[in-house]
Amino acid sequence: MKPQPLVLLHHAGGSAAYFEPLVKALPPDIRAVALDLPGRGRRWRETPVTTVDEAVDSLTDALTSIEGPFSIFGHSLGAYVGLALATRLEETGGRGQCTTLFASANSGPQGAALPFEGSPLSLTDEEIFEVTTQAGGGLSPQILGHPQLRRRTADLLRADFAISQSFLTKQRRTVTEADIVVCHGTDDIFTAQQIDQWRLNTTGLTEVQLFPGGHFYVEQNTAELVKTITGRLLARVT
Numbered sequence: 001m002k003p004q005p006l007v008l009l010h011h012a013g014g015s016a017a018y019f020e021p022l023v024k025a026l027p028p029d030i031r032a033v034a035l036d037l038p039g040r041g042r043r044w045r046e047t048p049v050t051t052v053d054e055a056v057d058s059l060t061d062a063l064t065s066i067e068g069p070f071s072i073f074g075h076s077l078g079a080y081v082g083l084a085l086a087t088r089l090e091e092t093g094g095r096g097q098c099t100t101l102f103a104s105a106n107s108g109p110q111g112a113a114l115p116f117e118g119s120p121l122s123l124t125d126e127e128i129f130e131v132t133t134q135a136g137g138g139l140s141p142q143i144l145g146h147p148q149l150r151r152r153t154a155d156l157l158r159a160d161f162a163i164s165q166s167f168l169t170k171q172r173r174t175v176t177e178a179d180i181v182v183c184h185g186t187d188d189i190f191t192a193q194q195i196d197q198w199r200l201n202t203t204g205l206t207e208v209q210l211f212p213g214g215h216f217y218v219e220q221n222t223a224e225l226v227k228t229i230t231g232r233l234l235a236r237v238t
Contacts, residue, residue, distance in 0.1 A: 003028060003029055003030055003031035004029060004030050004031065004069075004070070004071065004233045004234070005030075005031050005033055005070035005071070005096075006030050006031065006032050006033065006070065006071050006072075006073060006229065006233070007034075007066075007071070007072045007073070007085075008022070008032060008033065008034040008035065008072075008073050008074075008075075008078075009059075009072060009075065009077075009078030009079075009081050009082050009085075010034075010035075010036070010037070010075060010076075010077070011075045011076035011078060011105070011160075012076060012077040012132070012137065012157055012160035012161055012163075012164065013137070013139075013153055013156050013157040013160055014040070014075075014076075015040040016034035016035055016041050016042075017041060018075070018218075019032070019034045019073075019218075020034075021219070022222055022225065022226065025222050025223065025226045026226055026229070026230070027226075027230055029230070029233075029234060030229065030230060030233060033062070033063075033070075035059055035062050037049065037055055037058060037059075037160070037163075039156055040156060046058075048156055048159035048160075049159065050121065050159050050162040050163060050166070051163060051166040052080065052081065052084045052163050052164075052166045052167040052170070052171060053084075053166070055081050055084070055163050056081065056084050056085050056088050059081070059085060060085075060088070060089075063089075064095075066095070067095045067096060068095070068097075069096070069098075069099040070096050070098060071098060071099060071100040071101070071102065071178075071229075071232075071233055072085065072086060072098050072101050072178075073104060074102065074103060074106075075104040075218065076104065076105045076106050076135075076136075076137070076215065077160050077163060077164055078104070079101075079103040079104055080106065080109065080163075080164055080167045080168075080171075081163065081167070082101050082103070083101060083103070083109070083167075083174060083201060084167060084171055084174065085098070086098035086101055086176045086178050087171075087175070090177055097177075097178075098176070099179065100180075100181060100232060101178045101179070101202075102181045102183055103180055103181070103183070103198055104182075104184065104218070105136070105183070105184050105185065105188060105215050105216075105217070105218075106184075106190070107190045107194035107197070108182075108194055108195060108196065108197025108198040108199070108201065109168060109172035109173070109174075109197070109198075109200075109201060110172055110173060110197050110200050111191075111193060111194040111197040112168055112172065114131075114164060114165055114168065115131050115134035115135055116131050116161070119162065119165070120158050120161035120162050121158050121162055123158060125150065125151065125154040128154050128157045128158050128161070129154065131157075131161060132157055135161075135189070136188050136189040136190075136214065136215035137216075138215075139153065173200075174201065175200075175201055175202060175203060176202050176203075176204070177202070177203050177204055178202060178204055179202065179207075180198050180199070180202045180205075180206045181206075181207050181209060181232055182195055182198045182206065182207070182208045182209065183208075183209045183211065183217075183228065184208075184210065184211070184217070185210075185211055185213040185214045185215060185216075185217030186210050186212055186217075187213055187214040187217075188217070189215070196208075209228050211224060211225065
């Protein structure tokens, strides 16, 4: 049996490097494809994008090596980008189609509300850091205490929250054929109703998996998350 591709999409202000522990823990049956949005990781020289359509455009070329069904694990911002990517591929009829979207650490789009008004691109560094905290995330002292990293992170966060805003403005009611597995920490900011509303964005099945912890529960629950992903993907194959 060929390994099942799993595309990994990171959170706002993050990069594909966030998934390194998860990638290392996945079994050989699953082939991880961890992608960076422009402006970070291997794509740090590129200009960050600010709309969900640009984000999806920037990722599709990286999927040319995938033929047949695959799955997406999108964390926080990545959950919305993953939904937009899955529906784009369904509309265009590409070689690969997403069969399962693991929507991690985010509200169902139809019940989502962003913690700011106006455009995030106009927020100051301090304001975008506060928005990040209100959205359930946070920043390490190492970033906040390093002037260059601080400025760079603020720029990425402004761009990434603009992606979320454009998704919720234009695509919050988009519907995929993929099953959705909602993964989130028990101490995250989202209500049970917001989590349940992911079912409105699929014609397939929806299930919810809870893990101890907050917005970045992935770091403390790698082994259990691998069990969830592996069980879901291999069950679909068999």
